[in-house]
Amino acid sequence: MITLYDFDSKTKHPWNVSVWKARYSLNFKKVPYKTIWIEYPDIEPTMKKLGARPTSLRGDGSPMYTLPVIHDDSTGAIISDSALIAEYLDKTYPTSTELIPRGTHTLQAAFRGLIESKMFPLGLLVVPELIREVVNGPSAEYMTSHYLPKFGISDLATWTLSEEQRIAEWDKVKELLGSVHVMMKAEDKWIMGDEISFADFAVASVFEMIKAAVGKGSEDWKRVLSWHDGRWDRMMTELERYRAIY
Numbered sequence: 001m002i003t004l005y006d007f008d009s010k011t012k013h014p015w016n017v018s019v020w021k022a023r024y025s026l027n028f029k030k031v032p033y034k035t036i037w038i039e040y041p042d043i044e045p046t047m048k049k050l051g052a053r054p055t056s057l058r059g060d061g062s063p064m065y066t067l068p069v070i071h072d073d074s075t076g077a078i079i080s081d082s083a084l085i086a087e088y089l090d091k092t093y094p095t096s097t098e099l100i101p102r103g104t105h106t107l108q109a110a111f112r113g114l115i116e117s118k119m120f121p122l123g124l125l126v127v128p129e130l131i132r133e134v135v136n137g138p139s140a141e142y143m144t145s146h147y148l149p150k151f152g153i154s155d156l157a158t159w160t161l162s163e164e165q166r167i168a169e170w171d172k173v174k175e176l177l178g179s180v181h182v183m184m185k186a187e188d189k190w191i192m193g194d195e196i197s198f199a200d201f202a203v204a205s206v207f208e209m210i211k212a213a214v215g216k217g218s219e220d221w222k223r224v225l226s227w228h229d230g231r232w233d234r235m236m237t238e239l240e241r242y243r244a245i246y
């Protein structure tokens, strides 16, 4: 059985963009797994104890441990990083459809790089909401001290976005998604055309984070889904079958 490490929350529902990529991948491969929910400050000690690898370095040069991480007790493998998890699942649990089909590795990495490079504006819209409404105390404290300064927010209690700023930030998010939309042919259902892949899960995971932050009954969520001729609405509806939480 595989264990997936994910961020705990008040809503008891996954919300993190990076972990959603791994969750979609596990569900797509139909590999049985269970989730262990942890808080931000517990990532490093938990991962060190497990023997997971850090995925990058912090500004001070120390190793940075991140989620998602999976532990597959049938092989003993412990994998950090959502893309490496997808590669591991393709290799260890071969199925007729792959997350990262042979020959698409570089293009998929470039595509994810594009999405990640343009995600910053979204942070200002979702991170304060996630801290206020979604995560538990220890993660809220961690995100407040580690993430909010990046957005120039020093005191969340008094911080608000004006309506004008909100519209401007949402416009930037629309632009990011629009840059993906214009690269796709109208008839393309998925990033690779007719074939679903890890690249789609990278996009859908951004939507999952938006949904978790703004709420699925909100006007913001309905508006986001309606952008670009309803492409995202259709995509998220199709992906319902890979959204199970174990």
Ligand SMILES: N[C@@H](CCC(=O)N[C@@H](CS)C(=O)NCC(=O)O)C(=O)O
Pocket (backbone or CB within 6 Å): 016, 017, 018, 019, 040, 043, 055, 065, 066, 067, 068, 080, 081, 082, 083, 146
């Ligand atoms: N490249 C990694 C990135 C994972 C990542 O950055 N995870 C963040 C949450 S979105 C994290 O765990 N951060 C830990 C921290 O900020 O201390 C992946 O795709 O898995």
